[in-house]
Amino acid sequence: MTVRLTMDPAAFQKLVFPYLQRDPVLNSQVLTNVADRVRGIMNDPVPPVFVSVHDDTGEVVGAVICTALRGISMMGLPAELVPPVAEVLADAAPGAIGVFGSAAAAARAFAELYSERTGRSFREVDQARLHKLEVFVQQRADGAPRLATEGDLDVVTPMFGAYRREVGHADESPAADRTWLQQRVERERLWVWEDGGRIVTMVGHQSPVFGAVRVGPVYTPPEHRGRGYASALTAEVTRRLQAAGDQVCLMTDLTNPTSNKIYAAIGYRPVQDFVGYAFT
Structure with a gap:
């Protein structure tokens, strides 16, 4: 298992969109956020961080983005991938404003690991539901x-x-x-x-x-x-x-x-x- 970082939205799009398109509704927030950045219609006070997770064969098995205005969006990231992603983002984006993810254990586990690594506290602020x-x-x-x-x-x-x-x-x-x-x-x-x-x-x-x-x-x-x-x-x-x-x-x-x-x-x-x- 490897975790890769980039600040290039076009490179990230090419790498992870074939994986994310398997469920374009569930992954809509990440897909549209990245696509708009590639189109040049999203502006950030600091560059975003794009994270991809790969299995031992190099296949993408998870994707996460971190932006200055929205924080960390992990959406459908499997719970078992939370620890390595939290560790990497604690170093790459220690000032993230928050994390948003599935209401299962994954988002909470990420918040706990990230906070432990960065020395910051966290609190729940959003409860949301995706509808189709x-x-x-x-x-x-x-x-x-x-x-x-x-x-x-x-x-x-x-x-x-x-x-x-x-x-x-x-x-x-x-x-x-x-x-x-x-x-x-x-x-x-x-x-x-x-x-x-x-x-x-x-x-x-x-x-x-x-x-x-x-x-x-x-x-x-x-x-x-x-x-x-x-x-x-x-x-x-x-x-x-x-x-x-x-x-x-x-x-x-x-x-x-x-x-x-x-x-x-x-x-x-x-x-x-x-x-x-x-x-x-």
Whole structure:
């Protein structure tokens, strides 16, 4: 068993994507994160670290990424591979903000080993669930959906900042948020719902990778909630993605029963639970 490191997303993509494509829904977060970096639309304050695990024949049997803004994403990493990966990342990325992985023993074991090696403490901060669309059910609300345009950035940028704070993501400047959104607008990956001439909800999605595409972020400002806008726009984006022939998935916060109910009504069903730990 060997563990290899690289900071080159293109090299990592070439090496591990044949392995990850075996389950593009489960591995969606890692696949899309790396693919966007290869496309040049992800920016980090420090270079990310990409980790691949290989068996004795050289075959890839695990893949992990560590980025400054999201920490360590280990997703489907088998539990038996946690010790060597934790040891390597404790040296290569001792300042990681956290780890996110399956809710089984793997994520907890990683947090314990990494903390022991780095001398840092950890606490649970996220409980999430990956869902995949099964039978689509249309949702309706007053107003109508449309693709976001560059002219919407003044409105959606503060909405995106509020979303980031609400879900506990690392703070970035409004300029960084605007750049992130503009890149998605240019690639037709951001939608808005308008009612009475006002943008009341925004929904984004990733680009498909190996026939799977993930919806998110989804955000409605508090003053516009309770009117079905997020349900209707998420459903419309989902319908279009499914019509393109892709498997559609999304991630929800398990502590938010409202969002989980909304997505279940659209036709999403649970695939796997995940847990996140923050390092301090």
